[in-house]
Amino acid sequence: MEGEVSKAQTTARGQWTSNLGFVLAATGSAIGLGNLWKFPFITWDNRGGAFVLVYLICIIAVGLPIMMAEILIGRKTQKSAVGAMKEAFGPRWGLVGAIGVLAGFVILSYYAVIAGWSLYYFGKALGWSASGFPSGLRLGDEFTSFAARGGLQVILSGLFMAATMSVVWSGIKGGIERTARILLPILFGILVLLFLSALSMEGSSEALAFIFRPNFSSLGPDGILEALGHAFFTLSLGMGAMITYGSYVAKKQSIVKASGMIVLLDTLIALFATVIMFSVIFSVPGMEEQVGGSTVGMLFISLPELFYTTVPFGRVLAPAFYILVAFAALTSTISLLEVVAAYVIDEHGVERKKATLMTGGAIFLVTVMCAMSFGGWGAASNFELFEGKTGVFGTLDHLASNWLLPVGGFLITLATGWFMTREDSESELAAGGTPSWYKYGAWRFFIRYVAPVSVGAILVAVGFFGVDFS
Numbered sequence: 001m002e003g004e005v006s007k008a009q010t011t012a013r014g015q016w017t018s019n020l021g022f023v024l025a026a027t028g029s030a031i032g033l034g035n036l037w038k039f040p041f042i043t044w045d046n047r048g049g050a051f052v053l054v055y056l057i058c059i060i061a062v063g064l065p066i067m068m069a070e071i072l073i074g075r076k077t078q079k080s081a082v083g084a085m086k087e088a089f090g091p092r093w094g095l096v097g098a099i100g101v102l103a104g105f106v107i108l109s110y111y112a113v114i115a116g117w118s119l120y121y122f123g124k125a126l127g128w129s130a131s132g133f134p135s136g137l138r139l140g141d142e143f144t145s146f147a148a149r150g151g152l153q154v155i156l157s158g159l160f161m162a163a164t165m166s167v168v169w170s171g172i173k174g175g176i177e178r179t180a181r182i183l184l185p186i187l188f189g190i191l192v193l194l195f196l197s198a199l200s201m202e203g204s205s206e207a208l209a210f211i212f213r214p215n216f217s218s219l220g221p222d223g224i225l226e227a228l229g230h231a232f233f234t235l236s237l238g239m240g241a242m243i244t245y246g247s248y249v250a251k252k253q254s255i256v257k258a259s260g261m262i263v264l265l266d267t268l269i270a271l272f273a274t275v276i277m278f279s280v281i282f283s284v285p286g287m288e289e290q291v292g293g294s295t296v297g298m299l300f301i302s303l304p305e306l307f308y309t310t311v312p313f314g315r316v317l318a319p320a321f322y323i324l325v326a327f328a329a330l331t332s333t334i335s336l337l338e339v340v341a342a343y344v345i346d347e348h349g350v351e352r353k354k355a356t357l358m359t360g361g362a363i364f365l366v367t368v369m370c371a372m373s374f375g376g377w378g379a380a381s382n383f384e385l386f387e388g389k390t391g392v393f394g395t396l397d398h399l400a401s402n403w404l405l406p407v408g409g410f411l412i413t414l415a416t417g418w419f420m421t422r423e424d425s426e427s428e429l430a431a432g433g434t435p436s437w438y439k440y441g442a443w444r445f446f447i448r449y450v451a452p453v454s455v456g457a458i459l460v461a462v463g464f465f466g467v468d469f470s
């Protein structure tokens with residue numbers, strides 16, 4: 001009887017078809033604009049080596065344990081963010097899930113705008129590859145005027161949102177997992193081609209030295225905090241995305257193995273992307289100074305021309321690169337929408353299709369404002385809540401990465417480390433292959449001490465000393 005009920009429940013909720021399906025979906029969530037757009041430019045800003053090393057330490061010491069914690073909360077309760085926190089730790093902890101749902105809402109609303117840019121540049125690159133790159137084109141000016149075309153921005157982000165909604169609409173197996181199974185192999189394939197092409201360029205050895213040779217004199221405390229904050233963002237942690245994805249994981253799968261795989265793949269892709277971009281940049285004399293002025297625009301301002309002037313096989317690789325960015329963004333936007341939609345489905349009993357339309361539609365209203373905040377609409381462009389973060393876009397990015405994710409992550413480590421019994425967490429982690437006592441012991445030590453102390457340090461630094469790491 002009990003078996004029948006739980007079986008009926010799992011079919012209604014949906015479940016990944018296999019361990020691989022889950023790993024691909026979660027890796028798809030993790031790999032996104034954070035890896036391809038944000039990581040290269042913050043590495044550039046922080047002058048490479050030492051920053052990368054600190055980032056890697058954060059990924060292992062904080063990211064990996066929290067990844068395991070989120071997945072185990074989801075799998076144990078078989079509920080999405082809010083419901084899972086309530087069930088695992090008591091009604092008040094539902095608030096942590098609610099912060100997560102809010103963060104998903106906020107991040108998706110601005111993320112869709114940059115995702116839309118990748119679609120536009122994919123189209124552009126197709127045109128350039130077909131009819132030649134016009135000489136003398138000023139890509140910086142071109143980008144600024146493109147970003148200020150409000151109507152176009154709304155259409156592009158709207159297309160992206162529609163694609164995201166159509167996947168979430170189709171559910172766990174038929175939508176999210178299927179999309180990841182198709183897009184991730186393509187993404188890996190394109191990235192390997194780009195990587196090989198980049199390694200053959202003269203700038204590649206300088207790029208590798210820049211990325212991997214630590215020079216601690218160039219890294220300040222704010223760089224350390226930025227590395228930690230980015231570890232959350234890139235692994236999709238701190239807002240219940242992995243709780244939600246974890247709730248579709250079957251009991252027989254190993255959380256430990258899956259987490260290790262997700263974290264490894266995400267880190268590799270970020271490093272690959274950075275090696276590719278820096279190899280290109282270091283291969284062109286004078287490019288270094290130019291990029292320094294607009295690290296944020298590296299992807300859309302510096303790179304396009306280089307594809308056609310410097311990169312071997314650039315005519316083929318340029319469109320491939322921009323579609324890769326779009327695919328990576330899509331598997332991430334899906335996870336952001338899924339967190340919000342799954343909350344409405346689980347906690348308010350709304351049917352999936354209707355929930356997708358409601359939440360996607362509501363988020364898109366905010367997206368419209370973000371899309372208009374690069375000059376398209378004065379009020380949205382000049383809006384300022386945090387000093388120096390002008391525009392709805394900048395404000396929301398700051399709010400999410402500096403506040404919502406670290407606060408959410410901190411509370412999740414506290415909850416799992418201190419408010420869940422050892423038996424409970426050990427039995428979840430043991431399913432699908434028992435971890436040896438020292439592995440479990442190591443996780444427990446990190447989740448109780450190392451992770452909360454480090455994340456607490458970010459919050460204190462941002463809250464009391466005003467360090468900005470967005």
Ligand code: TRP
Pocket residue numbers: 029030031032033034035107232233234235236237238239241332333335336405
């Ligand atoms: N990890 C994604 C990236 O690097 C972004 C993302 C998707 C995300 N889902 C998330 C970030 C949940 C924080 C929380 O682009």
